[in-house]
Structure formats: C-alpha cells, structure tokens
Amino acid sequence: MGRFPFPHDLRSSRLSYPTAASAEDAQLAFLRLKDDIVVSDGARGFLRTRRPDTPDGVPNSTVSEGIAYGMIIAVMFDDQPLFDALWQYALCFLNVNGLMSWYIAPDGSQALGSGGATDSDEDMAWALVMAHRQWGGRGALGETYLSHAQRQIDRVWQFEVDHQDYDGMLIPGDEWRGQNVFNPSYFAPHQYRLFGEVSGNRDGFGRVVDRGYEIVFKSLSEAQGNARNGLVPAWCNAAGTPVEAFPGAMTNYQTDSARLPFRLAQDFAYHGDERARQYLALVSRFFADIGADQIGDGYELSGKPAPDPRTPQPNPGSAVFVGCAAVGAQHDPRYQAFIDAGYARVRTGKLLARSRYYNHCWTVLSLLMLSGNLVEFPE
Numbered sequence: 001m002g003r004f005p006f007p008h009d010l011r012s013s014r015l016s017y018p019t020a021a022s023a024e025d026a027q028l029a030f031l032r033l034k035d036d037i038v039v040s041d042g043a044r045g046f047l048r049t050r051r052p053d054t055p056d057g058v059p060n061s062t063v064s065e066g067i068a069y070g071m072i073i074a075v076m077f078d079d080q081p082l083f084d085a086l087w088q089y090a091l092c093f094l095n096v097n098g099l100m101s102w103y104i105a106p107d108g109s110q111a112l113g114s115g116g117a118t119d120s121d122e123d124m125a126w127a128l129v130m131a132h133r134q135w136g137g138r139g140a141l142g143e144t145y146l147s148h149a150q151r152q153i154d155r156v157w158q159f160e161v162d163h164q165d166y167d168g169m170l171i172p173g174d175e176w177r178g179q180n181v182f183n184p185s186y187f188a189p190h191q192y193r194l195f196g197e198v199s200g201n202r203d204g205f206g207r208v209v210d211r212g213y214e215i216v217f218k219s220l221s222e223a224q225g226n227a228r229n230g231l232v233p234a235w236c237n238a239a240g241t242p243v244e245a246f247p248g249a250m251t252n253y254q255t256d257s258a259r260l261p262f263r264l265a266q267d268f269a270y271h272g273d274e275r276a277r278q279y280l281a282l283v284s285r286f287f288a289d290i291g292a293d294q295i296g297d298g299y300e301l302s303g304k305p306a307p308d309p310r311t312p313q314p315n316p317g318s319a320v321f322v323g324c325a326a327v328g329a330q331h332d333p334r335y336q337a338f339i340d341a342g343y344a345r346v347r348t349g350k351l352l353a354r355s356r357y358y359n360h361c362w363t364v365l366s367l368l369m370l371s372g373n374l375v376e377f378p379e
Contacts, residue, residue, distance in 0.1 A: 006023065288335050
C-alpha cells in the first residue's frame with residue numbers, strides 16, 4: 001500500500017462538488033475500464049490500453065495517450081502493479097528522443113507513428129512524480145520513479161517546448177519543432193509548475209505557463225465568434241488563429257478541445273490561478289446554458305453544434321465533453337445544479353460515444369476529480 005491509499009477524499013476549498021459524489025462511483029468506473037481496455041496481449045509481457053473501436057486508426061491498437069491516462073488513474077487508485085506494467089510497455093517503444101512513439105500496432109510488433117505526443121508525455125511525467133510520492137523507490141522498474149520522472153521532464157522541456165521563435169510555447173510533439181502550432185487541450189499548467197519544482201527549472205516552465213495562457217485567451221475573439229463562450233479551437237498558432245495542423249484536422253471545439261476545462265480546473269484547484277478562473281467562467285456559462293443533458297460531442301467556435309460525423313448513431317454522449325464541462329464548472333458554486341446533473345450522467349458509465357477507450361478514461365478521470373480523488377500528492 002502506498003502513502004496515499006484510495007480513496008483520498010481531499011477536496012479543494014476552491015471547488016464545489018456534486019451533492020452525490022462518491023469514491024465508489026470512481027472505483028466502479030475504474031473496474032469497468034480495466035475489464036474492457038487493459039490487456040496483456042500484444043504488450044510484450046506487460047500491460048497496455050487498447051482502442052477497440054477507434055474511428056481513426058487500427059482497431060485494438062494502443063496510443064501513448066491511453067498509457068498516460070492509465071498511469072494517472074493507476075497511481076490515484078494505488079495500483080502499483082498496473083502502473084509499473086503500463087510504464088514498462090511504454091519503455092518498449094521509445095523513439096530517438098527517448099519519448100514513447102504515439103501509435104503502436106495491436107500485436108506490439110512496431111510503432112505505427114514514431115513521434116511523441118506532448119499531452120501523453122507530460123501526463124506520463126506528472127504520473128511518474130506522483131508514483132515517486134505515492135510509493136517511492138523503483139517498484140518493478142530498473143530505476144527509481146523519480147529518476148524516470150526527471151528524465152521524462154527533461155525530454156518534454158528539450159523536445160516539446162519551443163525555445164526559438166515562439167519561446168516557451170508548448171508544441172504538439174517532438175517532431176513539430178520549428179512549427180507555429182499549439183494545441184490548447186495539451187496545455188496543463190499545473191503540471192509545468194510541478195515540473196519546474198522537480199527539475200529546478202522554475203523560470204523556464206513558468207514561461208510555458210504564461211505563454212500557454214496567453215495563447216488560450218488570444219484564441220478567443222469576436223472575429224471567431226468565441227470571445228464569450230470559451231470554445232477554443234482544436235489547433236491554433238501562437239497568435240490564437242485556428243490552423244489545420246495536418247490534412248483533415250478539425251479546427252472546431254472537438255474531442256481534444258473538450259479537455260481544456262478539466263486541465264484548467266486542476267490549475268485553479270491546486271494553485272488558484274486567476275487566469276484559469278477567468279477562462280472557466282466563460283466556458284462554464286456556455287455549457288450550463290445548454291444543460292448537462294443536452295451537451296453534444298462537437299461545436300463550431302461560434303457555439304453552433306457540430307457533432308463528429310464519425311460517431312455512430314444513436315449517440316449516447318461523450319464523457320470527455322460532459323465530464324470535463326462539469327469539472328470546469330466546479331470553480332463556481334452557482335453552477336451546483338449543472339455539476340450535479342453532469343455527475344449524474346457521467347457516473348452511469350454509458351457516455352462512450354465514438355471511442356470506448358477514450359471515454360472510459362475520461363469517465364474515470366472526471367469521477368476522480370468530481371469526488372475529490374484526483375489530487376497532487378505532497379512530497
């Protein structure tokens with residue numbers, strides 16, 4: 001057992017929580033996730049998260065994002081064997097820069113995409129620091145959790161933060177260096193504050209925090225119709241202008257974008273940044289006006305519904321949209337009814353539209369945050 005056994009029930013004084021929130025709901029969602037998407041086949045003797053029904057890739061493949069979510073979830077639930085096995089799988093697929101290749105074949109024979117994905121790499125780094133604080137030592141690994149964390153943080157800093165024309169801007173991955181592209185949903189300021197503490201590079205990671213907030217607010221404009229609704233584009237440049245980051249990339253508020261309220265709610269909960277509160281006030285008003293029962297799975301920046309055409313019908317809803325919206329609303333007690341309604345939808349475990357893997361993960365992460373069980377462990 002670790003230093004911080006589940007449940008934690010450590011509620012931030014800055015947040016409001018669902019009336020019916022319970023650790024048991026998160027526990028049940030975790031068990032469903034493990035039963036459906038955590039597998040040993042194709043995992044080279046370890047464990048991986050599979051994508052059974054992905055609309056944009058090989059069925060049952062693995063992405064680094066899923067490994068990272070699994071690591072965060074495992075350390076919160078004090079599941080050291082799962083954590084170690086997921087990270088050991090990741091270590092089997094390091095690219096030339098020492099970051100996990102983002103896309104892996106179902107049988108584990110090869111990487112189908114060689115680049116790292118910044119959201120995954122930073123989530124892994126944060127999870128490794130939490131593992132150090134949870135268990136200490138090395139577990140089943142060859143080196144300590146802290147050593148792995150420090151190395152991962154250094155690689156994020158070296159390869160996934162721009163140090164030239166857009167100094168301090170987070171870029172989408174190690175193969176994007178020199179490109180003027182920013183994904184708002186990758187922006188996790190609470191993590192960079194921790195990385196600065198662990199690495200000693202507080203000023204450098206502080207620039208990442210400031211530059212990220214600057215771009216997020218630049219991406220909200222009257223010209224784009226999103227100045228008052230908080231609907232950030234999926235991809236933009238340093239000026240906040242939406243860009244098609246790759247052929248066919250969506251620029252509206254989609255399944256990536258939906259994560260930003262969650263990430264900024266964490267920064268507000270853990271650090272009280274006023275910029276997080278200002279952003280959350282915009283996006284929470286938008287979703288509360290729609291109502292938790294009516295939230296769709298995609299919006300134009302103006303707020304017009306734009307559901308993902310790849311989503312099978314009938315559409316039961318997506319945990320990443322509903323859960324992250326409910327978490328974002330936690331910053332203001334005036335949204336209590338909306339928070340309660342959002343929690344009630346997510347706890348059913350049925351909001352799995354388009355990607356079971358992705359929405360299983362966001363069901364668990366949302367229920368953890370909404371119940372006071374996704375916490376930044378102290379040293």
